[in-house]
Amino acid sequence: MKDEELDEILNRSASGAHDLKPEVLNRITGSVRASLRPVRALPPKSVLTGGVVLVCAAISVGSAARSGFFGFANMDSLERWLIFCLLGILAWAAGDSFVRAMIPGSRRYVSVSALVGWSCLAMLGVFGLLFRDYATHDFFSAGIACLLAGLLHAVPAALLSWLLLRRGFAVDAVKAGLTAGALGGMAGLGMLELHCPNFQAAHVLVWHIAVIPVSGGLGACIGWLLQLRRARRG
C-alpha cells in the first residue's frame, strides 16, 4: 500500500461531523473579557538566553574569585581556550534549550536528553585530550568534595535562571527541570575548572563532568515532583 493511499484513508476516516456548542464559546469569551488587559510579551529568546548564561557565568567566576583561581592559573593557554570556549558554547546551548522549554510551542533542534549526553561527551573528549596525568590519588575523597562543590554552585545557578524566566510557562516540567539542572551543572563545572588544581585525568573525567548529569537529574526530579503536586492539587 502506498503512502498516498494511506493518506486518502486517513482523510476519509477523519472527516466526520463536528460541532461545538455556542454557549461554550460564549462562556470562554465571557471569562476572557472579564480579565482582558494588555500584557508585555517576553523579550527575544537570545536576550533571555544571554541572561541565563550571564547568571551562570557570574556564579562560576564570583565563586572562584572568592576561593581562588588555582585551576585556571595552572592551565596553559591551549587548555584555557579549549575548556572555556567549549563550556561557553555548551552553556549557551543549554541556556537556549532552557528558554525554549519555558516558552510553549518553541522549535527544538535537539532533544534535551541528547543535549545533556552530547555535552558530557564533548567535555569527556576535551578533558581526555588535555589531561594526561593518570594517577588516582584520593580518587574518592577529593572527587566527592569536587562533586559536592560543583552541585553547591549548580543549585543556585539553576534557581536564579529559573527566577529569570519566571514569566515563562513550562509545558513539560521534567524537561524544563532537566535543562535547568544541566545549565546549573555547567556553572558548577565552570567553577571547578577555575578553582580545582587537581588535573588527574580520572578525577576530572569522572567527578567534574558528573556535576552536569547529576545536577540535570536533580532538576528533572524536582520538575517531576512539581508536576505530581499539581496533579494532586487538581
Next chain:
Amino acid sequence: MGAEHNLELLMVRYQQGDFAAATSLIERTSPQLHRFFTMQQASRSHAEDLLQETWLRIHKVRHTYRPGEPALPWFYSIARHVRVDHYRKTVRITEGERELEVMSRTTAPRASDAGRGDGLDALLAPLSSSEREVIEMLKVMGMSLDEVAWATSSTVGAVKQKVHRAYRKLRIKLSGSELRKGRSEELP
C-alpha cells in the same frame, strides 16, 4: 490573507488587550482544539471542560507567545499540556479509588458522543499514544511537520520517525484487514 484571519496578528492584538481579536481567536481555534480533545480519548463533556481549561491557561500565559512565531503550535502545546494534566489527574483519582470501571467511563473514547468518524478510532487503534497524536495533528488538524514538532516540543526528525512507524503499523493493519476481507468474499 487579511489581518483579521491571521492568527499571529490576532495573537499580538490579543496581547495588546483587543477584545475583538480575542473573540476572533476563540472562534477560530476552539473548534480545532475541541476536536483535538475529542480525538484524544475524551468524552464530549470532558472535551468542553478541557477546552475551557485550555483557554484559561492561554489567557494566563498569553505573554509567552513571541510575536512573529507561528501561533498554532503555541496553542496546541498548551492544549497538550492541559490534556496531559487531565490524564494524570484521572489516573491518580482512579488509582486512589481502585475502580477501573470509573476510569473506562471517564476516559474511554466515545465516538458517537464526540461526533468523530467511527473509522478513525478503529484505524488508529494499533498506534501508541504519541504516534496517534502526531498522525492526528498531521492528517486531521492539517498541521505541517514543522508545526507538529513545535507543538510537541520535539525535533522534526523525531516527528518523521513517529510518522514512519505509524504508517508501517497502519499498512500492516490495513493489509491484514484487506486479506481477511478477500478471504470472506471467496467463501460461498
